[in-house]
Amino acid sequence: MNETMLALVKPAAAPGARLERVPVPFVGPNDVLIRVRAATICGTDLHIYRWDPWAQKRMHPPLVFGHEFSGDVVAIGSAVDSVAVGEYVSAESHIVCGRCYACRAGANHVCRNVQIIGVDRAGCFAEYIAMPAANIWKNDPTMPAAIASAQEPFGNAVHTAFATSLTAKRVLITGCGPIGLFTIAIAAAAGAGRIFATDLQLHRLEMGHKMGATDLIDARSDVVAAILQATEGEGVDVLLEMSGSQGAIEQGFKSLRPGGFAALLGLPESPLMSFDLTNEIVFKGATVYGVFGRKMFETWYQTRGLLQSGKVDISPVISHHMPLEQYEQAFQLMLSGEADKVALYPNGMMYAP
Numbered sequence: 001m002n003e004t005m006l007a008l009v010k011p012a013a014a015p016g017a018r019l020e021r022v023p024v025p026f027v028g029p030n031d032v033l034i035r036v037r038a039a040t041i042c043g044t045d046l047h048i049y050r051w052d053p054w055a056q057k058r059m060h061p062p063l064v065f066g067h068e069f070s071g072d073v074v075a076i077g078s079a080v081d082s083v084a085v086g087e088y089v090s091a092e093s094h095i096v097c098g099r100c101y102a103c104r105a106g107a108n109h110v111c112r113n114v115q116i117i118g119v120d121r122a123g124c125f126a127e128y129i130a131m132p133a134a135n136i137w138k139n140d141p142t143m144p145a146a147i148a149s150a151q152e153p154f155g156n157a158v159h160t161a162f163a164t165s166l167t168a169k170r171v172l173i174t175g176c177g178p179i180g181l182f183t184i185a186i187a188a189a190a191g192a193g194r195i196f197a198t199d200l201q202l203h204r205l206e207m208g209h210k211m212g213a214t215d216l217i218d219a220r221s222d223v224v225a226a227i228l229q230a231t232e233g234e235g236v237d238v239l240l241e242m243s244g245s246q247g248a249i250e251q252g253f254k255s256l257r258p259g260g261f262a263a264l265l266g267l268p269e270s271p272l273m274s275f276d277l278t279n280e281i282v283f284k285g286a287t288v289y290g291v292f293g294r295k296m297f298e299t300w301y302q303t304r305g306l307l308q309s310g311k312v313d314i315s316p317v318i319s320h321h322m323p324l325e326q327y328e329q330a331f332q333l334m335l336s337g338e339a340d341k342v343a344l345y346p347n348g349m350m351y352a353p
Contacts, residue, residue, distance in 0.1 A: 005127035007126035010061045015051045033075040035349040038145035039124045042067040066125030067093040067118035080133040092135045146343035147239040155294035157182035163263040163289045166190040172236040175243025178341040188212025189311040204233040210352035221252040253280035265291040290294035
């Protein structure tokens with residue numbers, strides 16, 4: 001094995017990224033080294049690439065970024081007995097401490113000391129990545145590399161959608177980005193009675209329909225009036241907020257019926273300027289659930305079950321497949337909205353469909 005590898009690095013506190021040759025990661029006694037087949041681009045990676053206010057506060061360059069991947073184990077640490085060389089794997093991207101209150105109380109997905117690969121430590125936009133063996137998820141050998149990589153963000157959608165029962169419910173999903181599209185498919189598979197989807201881009205709404213949305217609403221229109229009219233003035237039972245947009249958040253809560261349930265995954269780029277907490281949550285008696293990552297590893301098992309059931313197909317959302325060297329084009333496609341989700345291949349396109 002070479003001592004260096006090709007990797008996509010955030011080299012400095014500024015927009016953009018750069019391909020560099022960097023050392024292959026060190027493998028500690030409890031770690032495994034993985035040769036990356038595919039690494040999919042996430043909304044978090046767009047924040048980092050643009051170097052927006054969230055990224056400026058959260059990340060400290062230089063660092064290899066990217067946190068969604070699949071690959072093959074090529075080396076294991078001396079203390080590892082749960083993973084073998086040659087196994088085809090993905091990984092939970094949140095590395096938890098196991099010592100804080102949340103971890104010891106069984107809520108390690110909200111660990112106070114969490115490290116996220118590609119944000120706090122070296123990520124997967126590279127030929128190789130080292131991961132703790134405890135974070136490894138073994139894949140079905142027949143699963144395509146890009147689908148195996150996208151299990152991580154799909155798990156975010158699973159966590160959000162499964163925060164409450166959706167069966168026979170009227171569900172509003174605000175934001176038809178990749179995770180929003182995944183969530184639509186999950187809601188449809190769960191038997192939601194009616195699925196409203198909002199977005200600013202027509203092609204994303206069309207993709208939302210393909211994934212199972214029954215009602216498509218341009219987010220620039222009077223979303224609340226449209227939903228109230230469609231629900232005989234009642235509103236939706238469940239809001240799944242995926243966009244992080246203040247406008248979408250306000251539309252979502254105004255469309256939520258009294259006693260409704262809201263799960264929030266989208267990350268606003270800055271604190272909300274205003275929100276009518278009194279009328280939209282307190283007086284409505286609404287239940288609000290914040291989603292961070294995946295429940296480890298309950299959500300991963302749910303993810304596997306959904307994908308193996310054949311009721312959810314996420315492949316249409318992965319719209320583009322490119323070698324790592326074409327990263328600039330890949331990021332521009334996603335930033336412009338022309339691509340839903342892009343899979344990058346650091347070790348060659350033989351793993352692409």
